[in-house]
Amino acid sequence: MTDPDFLSDVVRFDQPMLGDISGLAGVHLQCHIGTDTVSLSRLGARMTGLDFSHASLVEARKWVARTADPVDFVEADVYDAVTVLGDASRDLVFTGLGALCWLPDIERWANTVAELLRPGGRLFLREAHPLLWALDETRTDVLALRYPYFEQPEPLVWTDEGTYVETDTTFCANTTHEWNHGLGEIVTALLCAGMNVTAFAEHDSIPWNALPGAMICDERGEWRLTQHPQRLAASYTLCAVKRHPR
Incomplete structure (x- = not known):
């Protein structure tokens, strides 16, 4: 991060579509x-x-204090973003991997994105594929569906000791609540919020070991199925633009 030319693996992967x-x-x-x-x-x-x-x-603020990157950070719930940042105040909304699963209502999220953007402004989203979220991560012999693909009123509740990064820290708050959102639900929510989808791509990889024992990591830090990776869309990229008022 202190190298001014450093880019995260996620952004480097997305750069061709990001433009x-x-x-x-x-x-x-x-x-x-x-x-x-x-x-x-x-x-x-x-x-x-x-x-x-x-x-x-x-x-985050410690990083930019060290690197002098001109980035501001705001503490707020994602659904309060318009109140905090202002209506039609942005040309670009970026949402990265592992974000949407924490949100109970994808329509409300899509409306938030649209309200943040100026007409002609764009959304860039790369996320874990909802098919991946629906798989049983404990199975290494087959790809088995276990969890809901579509958004449900009630969350999946997990209690886990630890986190997705390697650390010696002991955590005392270990319960999380997650929701899946189908691709159709996401696209429809954006269309109804006044956005036009301009690009969509599915990828056979994701930047973490989402199915332990069944995935292998490449030189870019992307994980895909060890056997026949073409079977699974593990992540996707979606671009959308806010329509101009008529």
């Missing part, structure tokens, strides 16, 4: 510790990172 973002006023929703946010800034966008986690933003 030129120089000079755009952007916001990274659910930015966590801000590595992707800073990377987007280094590609020329004027970035703000938004997250509801105070602890995550403490770490």
Whole structure:
């Protein structure tokens, strides 16, 4: 991160579809510790990172204090982003991997994105594929469906000791609530919110070991099925533009 030319693996992977973002006023929703946010800034966008986690933003601000990257961070719930940042205030909304699963209502999220964007502004989303979220991660012999593919009123509740990164830290808050959202639900929500989908791609890889024992990591830090990876869309990229009023 201290190298001014450093880009996160996620942003580097997405760069061909992301295109030129120089000079755009952007916001990274659910930015966590801000590595992707800073990377987007280094590609020329004027970035703000938004997250509801105070602890995550403490770490994010430490990074930019050291690197002098011109990135602001705002502590707020994603559904409050318009109230905090202003209506039609952004040219770019970026949402990265592992964000939508924490949200109970994809329609409300899509409306938030549309309200943040100026007409002609664009959304860039790369996410874990809902098919991947629906698989049984304990099976290594077959790809077995276990969890809902479509958004449900009630969340899946998990209690886990630890987190998805390697650490010696002991956690005392170990219960999480997650929701899946089908591709059709996401696309329909964006269309109904006044967005036009301009690009969509599915990928056979994802930047973490989502199915332990069944995946292998490549030189770019992307994980895909060890056997016949063409069977599974593990992540996707979606681009959409806010329609101009008639």
